[in-house]
Amino acid sequence: MHDKRGYKKHPHFQLGLFDDHVFIWFALIYEAPNKTAIAHSLLDNLNLITDLPANFVISLDHMKKDATPLAEKSKEDVKADLQRLRDVKKAEFLVGRHLQPNDPILKDGQALANFTRETYEQLLPLYRLSMS
Numbered sequence: 001m002h003d004k005r006g007y008k009k010h011p012h013f014q015l016g017l018f019d020d021h022v023f024i025w026f027a028l029i030y031e032a033p034n035k036t037a038i039a040h041s042l043l044d045n046l047n048l049i050t051d052l053p054a055n056f057v058i059s060l061d062h063m064k065k066d067a068t069p070l071a072e073k074s075k076e077d078v079k080a081d082l083q084r085l086r087d088v089k090k091a092e093f094l095v096g097r098h099l100q101p102n103d104p105i106l107k108d109g110q111a112l113a114n115f116t117r118e119t120y121e122q123l124l125p126l127y128r129l130s131m132s
Helices: 035-044 075-087 109-131
Strands: 012-018 021-028 057-059 093-099
Touching (some): 012 109, 021 035, 021 109, 035 075, 075 093, 093 109
Antiparallel strands (some): 021 093, 057 093
16 A cells, blocks of 8 residues: 655655755654654754754754754754654754755756765764664
8 A cells, every 4th residue: 555655754865946945954754653752862862963064954844945054053952943843743853954046066966966965974873863
């Protein structure tokens, strides 16, 4: 039988477009049945998020364009975001990078591929933790 929720119920990576930017995410969206346990693991390993480069961003809704740069979030802010993921049924948590339309990386396919790969490599510890 086909599962219409598919990848959405699992931690996953996203590469996509909004009308004003490219996003490269590690995503935990509200459909993940084990997101409470994942949130506990991430809270226990908060440094995996807070030690990411300052140009990474966090979003709490995969359907909205806005995201907050990690540089503008305190450790307590990130902790609160993860507590919300743990405690609120419809909560989501996405972390990654945005590229603006004028970013020169978007004019060079190989540079974009490298940037995306580097982003996912930095996010891989979060994915591994969430799948364990």
